[in-house]
Amino acid sequence: MTPLTFTLQSEPEERLDLSGLTPDRLAGMTSAEIGKLRVGTSRHPAAAGDVFKITGKDAENIVFAGGSGRFDFLGAEMTAGRIRVAGDVGARAGRRMAGGLLKIEGKAGLQAGSGMKNGRIDIDGDAGEGVGGPMAGEIHGMSGGLIVVRGKAGDRPGERMRRGIIALLKGCGDHAGLGMVAGTIVATGRVGRYPGHLMKRGSLLFDRRPAELSPTFIDCGRVEIGFPVLFDRYLMEEGILDRPLLGARPFRFGGDNAVLGKGEIMFARG
Amino acid sequence: MQELTRNGITIDDTFAEAFGMRATAIIITAPTLKWARQAAITMTGFATSVIGCGCEAAIDIDIPASKTPDRRPGCRVMIFAMGTDELQKQLKTRLGQCVLTSPGSACFAGLKGTASLDLGSSLRYFGDGWQVSKKFGGRHYWRVPVMDGEFLCEAKTGLTKEAVGGGNFLLLAADAGKALAAAERAVAAIEKVPGAIMPFPGGIVRSGSKVGGKYKGMMASTNDAYAPTLRGVVKSALGPEINAVLEVVIDGETNDAVAAAMRAGLKAVIDFGPRRGALRISAGNYGGKLGKFHYHLKDLLP
Numbered sequence: 001m002t003p004l005t006f007t008l009q010s011e012p013e014e015r016l017d018l019s020g021l022t023p024d025r026l027a028g029m030t031s032a033e034i035g036k037l038r039v040g041t042s043r044h045p046a047a048a049g050d051v052f053k054i055t056g057k058d059a060e061n062i063v064f065a066g067g068s069g070r071f072d073f074l075g076a077e078m079t080a081g082r083i084r085v086a087g088d089v090g091a092r093a094g095r096r097m098a099g100g101l102l103k104i105e106g107k108a109g110l111q112a113g114s115g116m117k118n119g120r121i122d123i124d125g126d127a128g129e130g131v132g133g134p135m136a137g138e139i140h141g142m143s144g145g146l147i148v149v150r151g152k153a154g155d156r157p158g159e160r161m162r163r164g165i166i167a168l169l170k171g172c173g174d175h176a177g178l179g180m181v182a183g184t185i186v187a188t189g190r191v192g193r194y195p196g197h198l199m200k201r202g203s204l205l206f207d208r209r210p211a212e213l214s215p216t217f218i219d220c221g222r223v224e225i226g227f228p229v230l231f232d233r234y235l236m237e238e239g240i241l242d243r244p245l246l247g248a249r250p251f252r253f254g255g256d257n258a259v260l261g262k263g264e265i266m267f268a269r270g
Numbered sequence: 271m272q273e274l275t276r277n278g279i280t281i282d283d284t285f286a287e288a289f290g291m292r293a294t295a296i297i298i299t300a301p302t303l304k305w306a307r308q309a310a311i312t313m314t315g316f317a318t319s320v321i322g323c324g325c326e327a328a329i330d331i332d333i334p335a336s337k338t339p340d341r342r343p344g345c346r347v348m349i350f351a352m353g354t355d356e357l358q359k360q361l362k363t364r365l366g367q368c369v370l371t372s373p374g375s376a377c378f379a380g381l382k383g384t385a386s387l388d389l390g391s392s393l394r395y396f397g398d399g400w401q402v403s404k405k406f407g408g409r410h411y412w413r414v415p416v417m418d419g420e421f422l423c424e425a426k427t428g429l430t431k432e433a434v435g436g437g438n439f440l441l442l443a444a445d446a447g448k449a450l451a452a453a454e455r456a457v458a459a460i461e462k463v464p465g466a467i468m469p470f471p472g473g474i475v476r477s478g479s480k481v482g483g484k485y486k487g488m489m490a491s492t493n494d495a496y497a498p499t500l501r502g503v504v505k506s507a508l509g510p511e512i513n514a515v516l517e518v519v520i521d522g523e524t525n526d527a528v529a530a531a532m533r534a535g536l537k538a539v540i541d542f543g544p545r546r547g548a549l550r551i552s553a554g555n556y557g558g559k560l561g562k563f564h565y566h567l568k569d570l571l572p
Contacts, residue, residue, distance in 0.1 A: 144405075193433055203402075223420075225420040225422070226342075229341065231404075233340075262399075264402075
């Protein structure tokens, strides 16, 4: 079966809420029914058929041909299947996603993977602020799953995350892992100011020493442990990195001792 | 009893009787194979028979560094018990006292089973709050800070209910030296069979037993029919040419693993020949009523 394809006809005139267009929600629907689904968010909201040309039948495998920074909540709460976006997306792609694969070939807006529970998000371009973080008023950010950003990520990636893995391959803005509860953030490239600020537990794994580290992180020296080797292998097997990140003897800092202090920042090069 | 011969060795037309058991497996790695094996040997000490030890355990196979999860040399250890609770208890105490303590060790699941047993999930408390949980690649690990770094341990391993314990054969020889030589050949061959272990010392038992005894409370006592010093005094199974008997006992992950191990062991003994090794091969059973699995020697010959 050919993938269910949404071809963007022209730049949308309003912000779109695409949370309805996921494999589990569209299973068993005809393209006529899908075309009537509301996606607009203004007083006279557009239907899916107004914005997209809809072709193909396989709802397990959805393609958006053409993206836009106005595509909000794309793949939100999806539980299975695959979505591929040939283009950019707006805010909160993969919000509270619980399974399946979301591949964004362009860049993502604010809070991609916010509150994510499981599954995998691949973003080929840059990602905005708050990757995998909480929305305003929420206690925790992502609680599972994997987010890979191949471009640069904005500030506060992994804010208050509890579990799961975020990999940022061209560095990120300030305060990576702000108030992190647990989980793992990998970053290669330049990391902004004060990574791990107020983190309780969790791991920040970098390829280099962060330029500005909070004074409440304490140097534990170089460590010789099995975890970095095992995790390097995982990153390479998943196709996230093509060479080891940490190696056998990374540097380790423990913190943030302003709070619980059971987190860690490890990096390969001094 | 109908007699069968192979390469001049008499094969009794009898069978080994074995029982259904629960089994689990783990992979222990270390900086060198020596230390991986050391942890494994320590962990599988005093684990010859469920009757007195609570479990039966031994190293299954060595695993080269290229095939272990953390790319260090390792070995696979199998543990057998009669029930899930006892297996869990034995696994936990042996892991905590023998593997956690061994320099540079790490421990991973060695079996995908229908049910799971705790590994790191029960040892993590040793970390006193500094233990770290990590989930990635569909697996869950615990990192416990210890004096030489960290003990890395997968949270759970699998449990199989398809395991079989008590596959065996008896090697009857002209003297003790020849019996031991034949048994050593068998053990060396069976060590190469994956999924099968021989829990007794070096894989060999010299004190085969029968069920019950004259003394109250003895569940098992000496197999007098195979004791050469009692030939003629009791109803002996030994002819005049036999002066020593050794037994090889096998536990396997599956029925097929036990059969494959017995086949490999019998072939090794038969190839070794009667002049240097065994004159006759037999097997231990309880009349066929106690154990679910029967391994007829005649079906397993080369």
